[in-house]
Amino acid sequence: MSPRTKAQIEKIRDDRRKQIMNVALHLFATEGYAHCTIAMLAARTGISKGLMYHYFNSKEALLEAIIEEGLDEVMNLFDPNRDGVLTSREFIDFIRKVFAVMRSDKEFWVLYVSVIMQPRVKEHLTDKPIIRSIEQFLQILMEYFTRKGFDDPNLEVLTLSAMIEGLGILMVYTYPEMKFPDELLEKYEKRIIEMYQ
Amino acid sequence: MSPRTKAQIEKIRDDRRKQIMNVALHLFATEGYAHCTIAMLAARTGISKGLMYHYFNSKEALLEAIIEEGLDEVMNLFDPNRDGVLTSREFIDFIRKVFAVMRSDKEFWVLYVSVIMQPRVKEHLTDKPIIRSIEQFLQILMEYFTRKGFDDPNLEVLTLSAMIEGLGILMVYTYPEMKFPDELLEKYEKRIIEMYQ
Amino acid sequence: MSPRTKAQIEKIRDDRRKQIMNVALHLFATEGYAHCTIAMLAARTGISKGLMYHYFNSKEALLEAIIEEGLDEVMNLFDPNRDGVLTSREFIDFIRKVFAVMRSDKEFWVLYVSVIMQPRVKEHLTDKPIIRSIEQFLQILMEYFTRKGFDDPNLEVLTLSAMIEGLGILMVYTYPEMKFPDELLEKYEKRIIEMYQ
Amino acid sequence: MSPRTKAQIEKIRDDRRKQIMNVALHLFATEGYAHCTIAMLAARTGISKGLMYHYFNSKEALLEAIIEEGLDEVMNLFDPNRDGVLTSREFIDFIRKVFAVMRSDKEFWVLYVSVIMQPRVKEHLTDKPIIRSIEQFLQILMEYFTRKGFDDPNLEVLTLSAMIEGLGILMVYTYPEMKFPDELLEKYEKRIIEMYQ
DNA sequence: CATGAATGAGAATTCATTCAT
DNA sequence: AATGAATGAATTCTCATTCAT
Numbered sequence: 001m002s003p004r005t006k007a008q009i010e011k012i013r014d015d016r017r018k019q020i021m022n023v024a025l026h027l028f029a030t031e032g033y034a035h036c037t038i039a040m041l042a043a044r045t046g047i048s049k050g051l052m053y054h055y056f057n058s059k060e061a062l063l064e065a066i067i068e069e070g071l072d073e074v075m076n077l078f079d080p081n082r083d084g085v086l087t088s089r090e091f092i093d094f095i096r097k098v099f100a101v102m103r104s105d106k107e108f109w110v111l112y113v114s115v116i117m118q119p120r121v122k123e124h125l126t127d128k129p130i131i132r133s134i135e136q137f138l139q140i141l142m143e144y145f146t147r148k149g150f151d152d153p154n155l156e157v158l159t160l161s162a163m164i165e166g167l168g169i170l171m172v173y174t175y176p177e178m179k180f181p182d183e184l185l186e187k188y189e190k191r192i193i194e195m196y197q
Numbered sequence: 198m199s200p201r202t203k204a205q206i207e208k209i210r211d212d213r214r215k216q217i218m219n220v221a222l223h224l225f226a227t228e229g230y231a232h233c234t235i236a237m238l239a240a241r242t243g244i245s246k247g248l249m250y251h252y253f254n255s256k257e258a259l260l261e262a263i264i265e266e267g268l269d270e271v272m273n274l275f276d277p278n279r280d281g282v283l284t285s286r287e288f289i290d291f292i293r294k295v296f297a298v299m300r301s302d303k304e305f306w307v308l309y310v311s312v313i314m315q316p317r318v319k320e321h322l323t324d325k326p327i328i329r330s331i332e333q334f335l336q337i338l339m340e341y342f343t344r345k346g347f348d349d350p351n352l353e354v355l356t357l358s359a360m361i362e363g364l365g366i367l368m369v370y371t372y373p374e375m376k377f378p379d380e381l382l383e384k385y386e387k388r389i390i391e392m393y394q
Numbered sequence: 395m396s397p398r399t400k401a402q403i404e405k406i407r408d409d410r411r412k413q414i415m416n417v418a419l420h421l422f423a424t425e426g427y428a429h430c431t432i433a434m435l436a437a438r439t440g441i442s443k444g445l446m447y448h449y450f451n452s453k454e455a456l457l458e459a460i461i462e463e464g465l466d467e468v469m470n471l472f473d474p475n476r477d478g479v480l481t482s483r484e485f486i487d488f489i490r491k492v493f494a495v496m497r498s499d500k501e502f503w504v505l506y507v508s509v510i511m512q513p514r515v516k517e518h519l520t521d522k523p524i525i526r527s528i529e530q531f532l533q534i535l536m537e538y539f540t541r542k543g544f545d546d547p548n549l550e551v552l553t554l555s556a557m558i559e560g561l562g563i564l565m566v567y568t569y570p571e572m573k574f575p576d577e578l579l580e581k582y583e584k585r586i587i588e589m590y591q
Numbered sequence: 592m593s594p595r596t597k598a599q600i601e602k603i604r605d606d607r608r609k610q611i612m613n614v615a616l617h618l619f620a621t622e623g624y625a626h627c628t629i630a631m632l633a634a635r636t637g638i639s640k641g642l643m644y645h646y647f648n649s650k651e652a653l654l655e656a657i658i659e660e661g662l663d664e665v666m667n668l669f670d671p672n673r674d675g676v677l678t679s680r681e682f683i684d685f686i687r688k689v690f691a692v693m694r695s696d697k698e699f700w701v702l703y704v705s706v707i708m709q710p711r712v713k714e715h716l717t718d719k720p721i722i723r724s725i726e727q728f729l730q731i732l733m734e735y736f737t738r739k740g741f742d743d744p745n746l747e748v749l750t751l752s753a754m755i756e757g758l759g760i761l762m763v764y765t766y767p768e769m770k771f772p773d774e775l776l777e778k779y780e781k782r783i784i785e786m787y788q
Numbered sequence: 789c790a791t792g793a794a795t796g797a798g799a800a801t802t803c804a805t806t807c808a809t
Numbered sequence: 810a811a812t813g814a815a816t817g818a819a820t821t822c823t824c825a826t827t828c829a830t
Binding site: 594595600603604607639640641642 | 810812816818
């Protein structure tokens with residue numbers, strides 16, 4: 001029963017924080033940000049409303065943390081070897097990871113999309129580093145397609161983006177219960193890789 | 198002096214209704230459904246809060262009306278000649294119309310997407326006839342691709358849907374400022390037509 | 395198609411007025427005064443809200459008219475021969491009428507009671523002549539019991555009033571669906587007559 | 592400094608709840624349910640409107656709580672010894688208690704009556720246990736009168752109910768200013784006891 | 789006489805946030 | 810660190826009443 005060490009306290013704090021964020025991610029995604037109340041989140045997390053404010057200064061701060069840290073994780077996943085040049089192998093790898101994430105982190109996708117889509121949300125994110133990462137990434141893609149000799153790299157960036165983003169939307173919203181059998185997803189993945197490898 | 202005729206009253210009602218819906222469509226799209234208050238909508242429409250409720254029973258009912266009637270209009274636009282068989286010509290026509298709508302009714306798109314994406318919104322639409330229309334339409338596409346001799350019509354429906362839906366998302370959200378020069382959009386449109394005509 | 399005569403117009407007006415009052419009586423009684431809206435009343439009557447205000451200056455005026463005219467009617471029914479002296483025969487007659495009214499005008503009873511009971515309603519009626527009539531009537535009863543040689547006429551007025559009013563309440567509220575078979579009511583009526591004739 | 596214990600919180604909640612209900616009982620009774628606003632109740636209680644909703648989900652829920660808990664208390668008061676058999680002594684005791692309550696809890700009576708009388712209120716109570724209690728109680732009375740050898744026990748239940756309920760109404764509404772001198776009430780009470788003991 | 793669109797004042801309700809304990 | 814009572818500002822919704830036609 002010795003008093004907890006600084007590190008232990010830190011860990012508890014961190015776990016709580018993550019726990020709150022996970023619950024919120026889930027609820028925001030399934031119930032909608034506006035419809036979720038702090039009371040709901042607290043109850044689901046099993047803590048008091050007051051304690052929520054020890055971890056996040058406001059409902060909005062909680063949202064921002066989820067988005068930012070989530071995107072960060074995703075971007076890190078995709079981060080090519082930072083030399084700024086995408087090889088065919090790295091490209092394939094990237095596509096594979098995208099599909100893996102889509103399959104496994106469906107819930108983050110839902111939130112990401114549903115929240116990003118909220119008018120006025122973008123403003124909150126505009127100056128965040130994540131946006132720069134995305135832009136930088138698109139730049140790398142542009143160069144990849146140029147190097148590959150495509151007539152209009154812009155058109156290919158657009159096509160690729162649309163095919164991926166479109167799939168996400170369809171998975172998440174339009175036919176959520178629809179099956180998307182693994183076989184079909186694999187074919188779709190394969191098609192993209194063949195188009196652009 | 199004489200009381201208004203039924204027709205006159207009908208017209209007033211209809212005009213107001215449309216007017217409110219247009220204002221709401223615009224505001225929901227730019228400010229977000231949750232952020233819009235009835236007071237805002239009323240002020241923008243130039244009427245009293247009370248009158249809003251004369252036309253729509255609740256904020257949610259207003260939203261539903263916009264979605265439903267909007268989707269209806271869009272679906273009617275695409276309505277092939279109802280024999281249930283899609284010819285190559287009709288298919289091309291359909292794609293052309295989709296892009297035309299995307300270009301001109303961008304605002305409806307924004308709302309449609311941003312709202313459809315709101316968790317809990319789908320439930321409202323589940324039993325609405327519009328959903329059946331969409332399903333029916335996908336069925337027609339399936340048959341079209343089968344007739345055309347594609348190996349996996351399912352994969353083609355998915356690809357086509359994703360390419361269109363994905364473009365919509367990109368136009369509206371992800372790179373709204375990236376102007377999607379007409380030239381680029383035309384190339385994208387042409388590509389789709391060539392893939393599937 | 396000659397223009398309607400003054401008298402005809404007057405009659406139409408009067409009929410409408412009565413019609414509105416009947417509808418309102420019914421709705422106030424079954425739905426509660428506060429819960430009834432002018433819109434409801436107008437719709438049920440089959441006229442416009444605006445027209446309601448041609449006949450009654452306000453919702454409250456309508457209520458007052460119903461109460462006052464209704465009570466008036468009832469009181470007239472009971473009006474003994476105005477010499478201010480109640481004979482045994484007149485007393486029996488009075489009791490008989492009371493029970494007849496209770497049986498037939500149940501609905502007016504409901505409204506009368508439910509409305510009279512509303513706190514703040516009495517104030518509206520305080521100076522109305524109807525109140526004087528009631529007081530005068532109680533006075534006559536007092537004299538009747540005195541003449542009959544009852545020890546404490548006050549106690550008898552109270553008992554009689556309670557037995558009648560109590561029955562009304564029970565019929566209307568406490569056991570509305572309960573039958574109160576005619577046989578039972580008749581026995582109750584007979585008992586009262588025997589107690590005081 | 593330390594957080595409040597569960598018991599402390601429980602007590603605060605309980606006290607507040609009771610406080611709100613008492614204020615509401617008083618105001619509903621004197622001003623009428625429909626005329627009372629949450630703002631009024633909150634101001635009188637000395638708390639914020641918001642807190643009202645912390646304790647009761649709606650104005651109606653508050654009303655229901657008052658009625659239900661109040662009736663419960665009253666019924667408990669009258670609860671005979673639950674063997675389901677009423678002795679003469681118990682009967683007399685019951686009548687005494689009724690009159691005591693009428694004299695002391697006049698305010699609850701007013702509310703009970705005025706509210707029970709509101710059309711649409713009964714529906715709320717229909718399935719509540721209190722209704723069963725009342726029915727059960729009437730059953731016990733029936734048996735009492737049967738055992739006592741009355742010709743038509745039904746008639747006696749009706750008479751007794753009417754005499755009591757009628758007195759309540761009269762006290763509360765019809766002649767509130769006529770003070771019902773104690774002497775008169777005692778005579779009335781004695782009369783009932785003599786009729787049925 | 790008749791209509792129902794329109795108003796506006798007010799009512800109920802919600803909820804992020806604060807704070808005493 | 811932890812709690813949930815308490816606040817208050819904002820928001821949705823209601824409805825008697827007015828008025829142009």
